[in-house]
Amino acid sequence: MAKNRKNNRDKAKETNWQERVIQIRRVSKVVKGGKKLSFRAVVIIGNEKGQVGVGVGKAGDVIGAVRKGVADGKKQLVDVSITKSSSITHITKGVAGGARVIVRPAAPGTGVIAGGAVRTVLELAGLKNILAKQLGSNNPLNNARAAVDALEGLRTLSEVAQERDVPLEHLYA
Incomplete structure (x- = not known):
């Protein structure tokens, strides 16, 4: 009986994660016998409460690639500090490969x-009021990773006060 409750709790923890596949690509590798075909899936996973990750999976079938991508995304999770207005604290930039992303806070509504x-990364992170611009590459994987990099660089006022060894009230002055 207790074992069933534990399994139900584990399933409940799993269900609050949302996953979106942003790209599925058929890739081939040249081997001795010819070409070996497989699929690459780029998956974004988030709980809309401040955690988001980007994962990549490769397998012989699409379902297996997506499953591996979700597992990889859970390993790459980052925490995002979200303000009361469902935005971010300050402007930030992210880079991944040839992709650059600028993310800015926006007014409520x-x-x-x-x-x-x-857009998918920001939505799955739980941000509702935000502006973002992609610069450089159009590659979905690099743009998603650049967005995660930008969100990873966010700092709250309390973190800045702690780094500077000043009271939090001193930053507001």
Whole structure:
């Protein structure tokens, strides 16, 4: 009986994660007998409460690739500090490969103004009012990783006060 309750709790923890596949690509590898075909899936996973990750999985079938991508995404999770207005604390930039992303806070009621994979990352992180711009590459994987990099660089006022060894009230002055 107690074992069943534990399994139900584990399932409840699993269900609050949302996953979105942003790209599925058929890739091939040349081997001695010819070409070996497999699938690469880029998956974004988040709980809409401040945690988000990007994962990549490769397998012989699409379902297996997505499953591996979800597992990889859970390993790559980052925590995002979200303000009361469902935005971020300050402007930040992220880079991954040739992709650069600029993310800015927005006023309540603005919504998510971003494109492609960046939009998916921000939505699954739980941000509701935010502006973002992709610069450079159009590669969905690099843009998603750049968005995660930008979110990872966010700091709260209390973190800044602690780093500077000043009281939190001193930053507001």
